[in-house]
Amino acid sequence: MASSGRLLQHRKAFSFVVALVVLVFLVAFKAAYPQYAEIISQPALSTMQKVWPRAEPKQKAFTILLENRQDEALPWNRAEIAALLSELGKYDPALVVLDIDLSQSDSSSPSQNPQLYKAYRGNTASVGLNTPLPDHDDILAETLRTIPTVLTQYSKPSPGGSTTYSAPLEKFSIYARAVARQPAFAIDNDGLFYSVSTQDPLFPSHGIVSTVISTLGNDDGRKLVPPLKEQPEEFFTETGKIILYRSEQFDHQVLSVRSASAATLVDSDLANALKGAVVFVGHQGHPTHIHALAVEQFLQSAFLEKPLWAERAELLITAALGLLVLMTAFSYGSFKGLVVFSGATLILTGWAAWEFASGPRIFDISYAAATAFLVFFIFTTIRIATNRRNKAKLSAAMAGFVAPRALSSIASKPEQLALEGQETEITALRAQIVGFDSLFETHSGTQLVSLCRILSNALSDEIQVNNGTVGFLNPKGLTAFWNAPQEEARHAAVACKTALELRRLIERYNARDMFHFKARGFEEQQLKIAITLASGEATVGNVGPRRRFQYAAVGPAPKQATKATDLCEVVRYPVLVTVKTKEEASEFAYLELYYGPETEKHQHYALIGDASMAFSESFLKLKRTHKQLLAALFETDAEAAEKLLEECKSVAGAELEEFYEALQEHVMALQENAENQAVAAE
Numbered sequence: 174m175a176s177s178g179r180l181l182q183h184r185k186a187f188s189f190v191v192a193l194v195v196l197v198f199l200v201a202f203k204a205a206y207p208q209y210a211e212i213i214s215q216p217a218l219s220t221m222q223k224v225w226p227r228a229e230p231k232q233k234a235f236t237i238l239l240e241n242r243q244d245e246a247l248p249w250n251r252a253e254i255a256a257l258l259s260e261l262g263k264y265d266p267a268l269v270v271l272d273i274d275l276s277q278s279d280s281s282s283p284s285q286n287p288q289l290y291k292a293y294r295g296n297t298a299s300v301g302l303n304t305p306l307p308d309h310d311d312i313l314a315e316t317l318r319t320i321p322t323v324l325t326q327y328s329k330p331s332p333g334g335s336t337t338y339s340a341p342l343e344k345f346s347i348y349a350r351a352v353a354r355q356p357a358f359a360i361d362n363d364g365l366f367y368s369v370s371t372q373d374p375l376f377p378s379h380g381i382v383s384t385v386i387s388t389l390g391n392d393d394g395r396k397l398v399p400p401l402k403e404q405p406e407e408f409f410t411e412t413g414k415i416i417l418y419r420s421e422q423f424d425h426q427v428l429s430v431r432s433a434s435a436a437t438l439v440d441s442d443l444a445n446a447l448k449g450a451v452v453f454v455g456h457q458g459h460p461t462h463i464h465a466l467a468v469e470q471f472l473q474s475a476f477l478e479k480p481l482w483a484e485r486a487e488l489l490i491t492a493a494l495g496l497l498v499l500m501t502a503f504s505y506g507s508f509k510g511l512v513v514f515s516g517a518t519l520i521l522t523g524w525a526a527w528e529f530a531s532g533p534r535i536f537d538i539s540y541a542a543a544t545a546f547l548v549f550f551i552f553t554t555i556r557i558a559t560n561r562r563n564k565a566k567l568s569a570a571m572a573g574f575v576a577p578r579a580l581s582s583i584a585s586k587p588e589q590l591a592l593e594g595q596e597t598e599i600t601a602l603r604a605q606i607v608g609f610d611s612l613f614e615t616h617s618g619t620q621l622v623s624l625c626r627i628l629s630n631a632l633s634d635e636i637q638v639n640n641g642t643v644g645f646l647n648p649k650g651l652t653a654f655w656n657a658p659q660e661e662a663r664h665a666a667v668a669c670k671t672a673l674e675l676r677r678l679i680e681r682y683n684a685r686d687m688f689h690f691k692a693r694g695f696e697e698q699q700l701k702i703a704i705t706l707a708s709g710e711a712t713v714g715n716v717g718p719r720r721r722f723q724y725a726a727v728g729p730a731p732k733q734a735t736k737a738t739d740l741c742e743v744v745r746y747p748v749l750v751t752v753k754t755k756e757e758a759s760e761f762a763y764l765e766l767y768y769g770p771e772t773e774k775h776q777h778y779a780l781i782g783d784a785s786m787a788f789s790e791s792f793l794k795l796k797r798t799h800k801q802l803l804a805a806l807f808e809t810d811a812e813a814a815e816k817l818l819e820e821c822k823s824v825a826g827a828e829l830e831e832f833y834e835a836l837q838e839h840v841m842a843l844q845e846n847a848e849n850q851a852v853a854a855e
Contacts, residue, residue, distance in 0.1 A: 268451045703742065
């Protein structure tokens, strides 16, 4: 514990360094891998799109999702899909896009499984041996001839780690307007980013966006000229993605159907909307509606702009915000660090919202906020984890110096307990037994040990009850001080109050024979202690060796309090204070001291009582008379001093009897000196 404060600072610095390393790594990660940083941006982008949606387009894209029919014997077959396309054809859509894998033959087709078909029909007599069975693939192919359609190639991972594509059957593709590729990584899970590529002239889009756009209004769908290169670069992210921008009604453009006849259930408004629209058809669970959303954006030329300045600003803000929060938490504490984080994040969020609403431009601070919070969390967590053990040690070490109720507050802010030494203003107390050495002549060592233990317990408890800190302990007494480590604004007044209570405490102990003098046959003996207070500068900290913790105060104030204890025997009064203590606790009752003609005035004062006594009529009278007495002594007016001394004795109580007996000796010495001078003059 000798270096506890320094250890706390080292652990705090360690937490800062670890959090700073994490911050540097996250900033570098965003700069090197922006595509992964985009994942953090998705919740914020989704929220902003709900608040400021895209305007409704003139030409819309609809999605028909084929529901999974697990409760029926057969899933969707090609004949049912063909029937659905025929129904959709009645509404005259501009294009139908099949997001369905057509690379294999339909295994449920009667031509592929005649026995199952006959069993399903339940009448084998009506199906002759030479009767041709229906082929679902042929039915779908005939339907594709009459409807403008785009088909899809699906990506499939190969054993070697490369990617292969499964093309639709030729019987389908010869009637389709075009075929587009759909890799598995074309769409993010929540559909906020859409991958786009124009590298392959035959399959120009990872999705179907450019294929659909280039085939609309183009009689020859094989001559594809991808228009995506004509779009400004600011509409794409660094990873070649467009940011999907939802309209307010887009979710209502997604329909789920259970059978081919369900398409006839659409109302007239929807039927009118399907005319000239692009319709996507896919199985439920596929991201078909995301393709539709991307196509609708290109048809409308409505994009979210991602300007270069925003990307650079996001990187700069990530570093600046994280460093600001970390420095604040390090310098001013975790709570203020959290306040700075919350305030800065709120301001940046408002800026980002304004850019989106007015642009729309993407300026996202999600990654910066997440990074700053993570850095703050790491710093705080490490500090809590590393300080927990030290707090327990600190509480155990300080247990004998402060009251138990103060331990929790001290342990909660261990960095404020500068054990290496902290200069501060305190009021120091010194209490010691008067005539301790004479006790060895009448008491055994065991009896003295018991007496010292009883006294130290009584004094320590009373001091700690009054928010004082017990310092050094020795057989003669102890030292204590106020305003460290617990802050005490009126430390001088609290110390004076405690000193008066200690005096009354010793009187009660003597009256009840708590020191066992009477029990041991010493009927007239009582324990006397000298209590002195001094306010001023001091240095507090751990002054003990490496294996023994000792919290104490050293400096001018403790030194003054220690030196004044011998003065208590001279003036025969148990509680003395210095001038500064008297000035800082002026509401208490004090009397000036007289040490002799060679001593300067007003070095110490006798603490007589509290504020109620200080303003009592009897004490005010005593104070005036006492002041006149001291003036007479300094002026060597023996006659006036004797008269004033008698007046003081008549007003003062029994508590000041010995105090005025000491002054009477000075008066008698003054009288004797005057008589000697008179004799010498004769």
